Amino acid sequence: MKLLVCVSKTPETTTKITFNGDQTALDTSGVQYIMNPYDEWYALVRALELKEALGAGTVTIINVGPAANDPVIRKGLAIGADEAVRIDKDGGSSLDVAQQIAAYAKENSFDMVFFGKETIDYNGSEVGAMTAELLDVPFVSFATKLEVEGNTATITRDIEGGEETLEVATPFALSAAKGLAEQRIPNMRGIMMAKRKPLNVVAAVETTNHTQVLSYDLPAEKSAVKLVDPEDMDELVRLLSEEAKVI
Amino acid sequence: MAAYLNMDTLRFLLQHTHDLEQILTLPRFADHDVDSINIMLDAIKDFSDQELYPVFREMDEKPVHYADGKIITHPGLGKILRQSAELGVIGGTFDYEDGGLQLPNTVGTATYFIMDAANNNVPGYTGLTMGAAELILHFGSDDLKATYVPKMISGEWGGTMCLTEPQAGSSLSDITTTAYPQADGTYKIKGQKIFISGGDHEHCENFVHLVLARIEGAPAGTKGISLFVVPKFRPTDDGLVPNDVITAGDFQKMGQRGYCTTHLSFGEEDNSTGYLIGEPHRGLGYMFLMMNGARIGVGRGGIAIASAAYHASLQYAQERPQGRRILDNGRKDPNESPTLIIEHADVRRMLFLQKAIYEGGLSLVLQSSKYLDLSLYGPEEDREKYKMLLDILTPITKTFPAEKGREAVDNGLQILGGYGFCSDFVLQQYYRDIRIFAIYEGTTGIQSLDLLSRKITMHNGKALELLAGEMKATIEAALEQPELQKYAAALGGKIKETQEVLGSLLPFAAKGEYERFLADANIFMEYFSTLVVAWQWLQMGVTAKQLSITGAGNFTDDYLEGILHTMRFYFTYEVPKMNGLVEIMRNDEELTLLKEKAHF
Numbered sequence: 001m002k003l004l005v006c007v008s009k010t011p012e013t014t015t016k017i018t019f020n021g022d023q024t025a026l027d028t029s030g031v032q033y034i035m036n037p038y039d040e041w042y043a044l045v046r047a048l049e050l051k052e053a054l055g056a057g058t059v060t061i062i063n064v065g066p067a068a069n070d071p072v073i074r075k076g077l078a079i080g081a082d083e084a085v086r087i088d089k090d091g092g093s094s095l096d097v098a099q100q101i102a103a104y105a106k107e108n109s110f111d112m113v114f115f116g117k118e119t120i121d122y123n124g125s126e127v128g129a130m131t132a133e134l135l136d137v138p139f140v141s142f143a144t145k146l147e148v149e150g151n152t153a154t155i156t157r158d159i160e161g162g163e164e165t166l167e168v169a170t171p172f173a174l175s176a177a178k179g180l181a182e183q184r185i186p187n188m189r190g191i192m193m194a195k196r197k198p199l200n201v202v203a204a205v206e207t208t209n210h211t212q213v214l215s216y217d218l219p220a221e222k223s224a225v226k227l228v229d230p231e232d233m234d235e236l237v238r239l240l241s242e243e244a245k246v247i
Numbered sequence: 248m249a250a251y252l253n254m255d256t257l258r259f260l261l262q263h264t265h266d267l268e269q270i271l272t273l274p275r276f277a278d279h280d281v282d283s284i285n286i287m288l289d290a291i292k293d294f295s296d297q298e299l300y301p302v303f304r305e306m307d308e309k310p311v312h313y314a315d316g317k318i319i320t321h322p323g324l325g326k327i328l329r330q331s332a333e334l335g336v337i338g339g340t341f342d343y344e345d346g347g348l349q350l351p352n353t354v355g356t357a358t359y360f361i362m363d364a365a366n367n368n369v370p371g372y373t374g375l376t377m378g379a380a381e382l383i384l385h386f387g388s389d390d391l392k393a394t395y396v397p398k399m400i401s402g403e404w405g406g407t408m409c410l411t412e413p414q415a416g417s418s419l420s421d422i423t424t425t426a427y428p429q430a431d432g433t434y435k436i437k438g439q440k441i442f443i444s445g446g447d448h449e450h451c452e453n454f455v456h457l458v459l460a461r462i463e464g465a466p467a468g469t470k471g472i473s474l475f476v477v478p479k480f481r482p483t484d485d486g487l488v489p490n491d492v493i494t495a496g497d498f499q500k501m502g503q504r505g506y507c508t509t510h511l512s513f514g515e516e517d518n519s520t521g522y523l524i525g526e527p528h529r530g531l532g533y534m535f536l537m538m539n540g541a542r543i544g545v546g547r548g549g550i551a552i553a554s555a556a557y558h559a560s561l562q563y564a565q566e567r568p569q570g571r572r573i574l575d576n577g578r579k580d581p582n583e584s585p586t587l588i589i590e591h592a593d594v595r596r597m598l599f600l601q602k603a604i605y606e607g608g609l610s611l612v613l614q615s616s617k618y619l620d621l622s623l624y625g626p627e628e629d630r631e632k633y634k635m636l637l638d639i640l641t642p643i644t645k646t647f648p649a650e651k652g653r654e655a656v657d658n659g660l661q662i663l664g665g666y667g668f669c670s671d672f673v674l675q676q677y678y679r680d681i682r683i684f685a686i687y688e689g690t691t692g693i694q695s696l697d698l699l700s701r702k703i704t705m706h707n708g709k710a711l712e713l714l715a716g717e718m719k720a721t722i723e724a725a726l727e728q729p730e731l732q733k734y735a736a737a738l739g740g741k742i743k744e745t746q747e748v749l750g751s752l753l754p755f756a757a758k759g760e761y762e763r764f765l766a767d768a769n770i771f772m773e774y775f776s777t778l779v780v781a782w783q784w785l786q787m788g789v790t791a792k793q794l795s796i797t798g799a800g801n802f803t804d805d806y807l808e809g810i811l812h813t814m815r816f817y818f819t820y821e822v823p824k825m826n827g828l829v830e831i832m833r834n835d836e837e838l839t840l841l842k843e844k845a846h847f
Contacts, residue, residue, distance in 0.1 A: 030801060030805075075289075078286055183293070185290050188334060188348055
């Protein structure tokens with residue numbers, strides 16, 4: 001069984017977010033990067049578990065980005081992926097990334113394509129569904145459980161107020177949510193051995209950009225806490241009604 | 248989760264101040280690169296976040312204890328030790344043929360620093376196992392290596408160092424544990440050992456004790472001491488059999504209460520077999536060949552606690568509103584909202600003091616680790632030079648983090664005011680935990696004697712000369728940066744002053760007045776370690792300036808300015824304290840040499 005796991009590089013979770021002068025991109029000064037946790041902890045680890053359970057198959061990780069992404073890709077190899085592919089293209093919209101991944105996946109035919117449910121930087125949740133559409137395979141989002149029997153997978157996904165369980169035949173794509181697996185911390189030997197695993201750099205395919213970022217804005221700062229005298233219920237009611245507008 | 252260290256600081260020091268890339272150019276480390284090392288450090292940080300830090304307070308609140316002849320530790324310790332071994336922290340620096348990964352000691356120090364900062368109760372267990380395995384690998388027979396080391400690297404068996412005895416304390420020449428030769432070449436061991444860290448617990452199948460003992464009839468003093476492997480259970484063809492090693496108790500301590508400190512009794516039934524390591528009567532020498540690494544490890548642990556305390560008190564200072572700022576008219580406006588305490592100058596002073604000690608101390612620990620690597624694996628012709636640099640820095644690397652780290656934690660606790668004294672907050676635990684580090688592996692008194700009586704004068708002062716040369720190279724680099732020239736000059740002045748201080752002390756030794764020469768060795772240690780860490784800070788200042796120009800490392804301007812500001816703080820608030828210490832060392836009152844006990 002051939003499994004493809006798509007991994008993104010995202011800012012480390014404690015990064016203080018600021019934007020460049022015209023508010024169109026993240027200010028990357030001082031930013032340290034990690035593998036997107038949804039890709040690493042859930043998508044990649046569940047793919048590895050499946051391969052281990054089957055005792056056969058390959059897990060390939062794929063990233064669209066420049067050479068600066070290689071350390072993040074190497075971490076995926078250290079965790080256990082058999083090989084890695086980097087499509088050599090810096091930047092691009094969600095559709096562009098999906099087109100790059102789909103082109104590679106189509107040429108190399110995979111049984112399952114894994115995505116994290118979203119990246120923790122732009123939170124688009126777009127690339128997985130777009131890729132599936134381009135590959136013309138079913139897409140199951142927000143998967144929290146995945147079992148495979150032969151060519152059929154049983155997937156549980158989160159829905160509003162509950163869960164939904166589906167059956168889907170391979171090939172398909174899914175996006176992984178919390179619960180699908182548990183983080184694996186690579187050991188030092190695995191990290192060292194990862195250098196010997198193949199990291200193939202592939203030229204990007206031609207695409208056309210359809211979107212343009214106009215600007216990013218930070219959420220409004222939280223207002224200060226207001227302390228209300230416990231005896232002054234009228235003031236509390238007034239604040240809840242007029243300012244918080246919850247009653 | 249609360250922060251206990253700053254990975255940017257570790258990265259700044261490891262990669263830029265101490266140039267990890269240069270270390271990795273050595274042939275031994277050819278299979279490693281900076282990216283892999285970064286992934287390893289991140290993996291250790293993830294492990295520390297998930298497994299070590301969450302049980303740090305619990306290990307203190309439910310301490311190790313002795314019951315029914317057994318040492319009872321935290322129930323999660325077994326899982327943590329297994330995971331530690333799987334990660335590779337026991338054998339990471341060992342040779343490939345011994346099951347290791349040939350990682351630099353500098354990287355080993357960085358990995359243990361992370362774990363120590365997260366939970367200083369735990370790394371001692373794996374660190375001692377690593378140290379014991381390393382001794383067997385260096386000096387033991389092939390049979391001993393094959394029998395014991397693989398199980399130690401895998402974490403199935405623990406390792407300990409058994410030196411101290413009840414009647415001898417730090418005075419190893421007075422140990423009485425005896426080894427009786429047997430016809431089969433083994434020895435029967437008989438004696439008591441106390442303060443044995445990691446000496447026994449329920450999570451390891453076996454313990455491999457490295458025991459200092461005298462072979463029956465051996466000469467008195469340290470020259471008659473041999474080193475033995477004495478397992479808790481003897482490996483035989485029929486499996487493990489008890490080896491008459493009895494755990495007599497666990498010392499209840501003020502700190503590190505999750506880390507067992509045992510009393511072991513060997514051979515109460517004349518059935519404790521020991522296996523000689525290397526040659527007879529050379530045990531202490533073997534032990535001391537590993538001592539530089541062990542003492543760096545103590546320094547690392549102390550500075551890791553100072554790091555954790557700094558970050559805990561910083562977080563508090565950034566969140567706690569209290570008091571009001573003093574206005575330009577000298578008054579406070581009671582109608583203003585309370586200000587965060589980080590706005591108070593005295594709180595900022597305490598934060599900068601902690602930052603200066605912990606970052607400067609961490610830099611020193613990494614510097615010594617780098618010299619350890621270069622002395623072992625550097626170019627053949629340079630190894631002696633780096634060995635001397637390592638030798639002279641080792642007592643300081645052990646002592647500064649312990650002594651000044653304690654002061655740093657004390658200031659961290661002070662920032663919390665009354666809450667710092669309360670068990671609801673973690674600072675009191677760090678305060679208790681760090682206290683032992685001035686005692687571990689040779690007390691501050693012993694380190695100070697070692698520094699002044701041996702290291703300063705070794706090879707006719709050659710080590711000191713080399714160290715001064717390293718400092719002067721930093722001064723030259725600093726002089727290229729206008730902003731650093733003032734501090735470069737200050738360090739240069741203190742190097743000259745040190746020569747004058749030694750010029751007034753060394754004649755006592757030349758005249759045979761050794762007691763006078765060494766009476767204020769502790770003061771000299773404080774003085775000299777302040778100088779050495781000033782050198783580290785100047786190096787860090789040079790690094791920060793260079794990175795701010797090149798943009799390498801992708802540090803924020805605020806981060807680099809924070810380094811420069813803390814360097815200025817160290818030179819302004821700490822270096823001047825050397826003046827008072829000089830005055831003490833030049834006194835001619837000889838107050839501590841008076842023999843009249845009645846004055847007490």
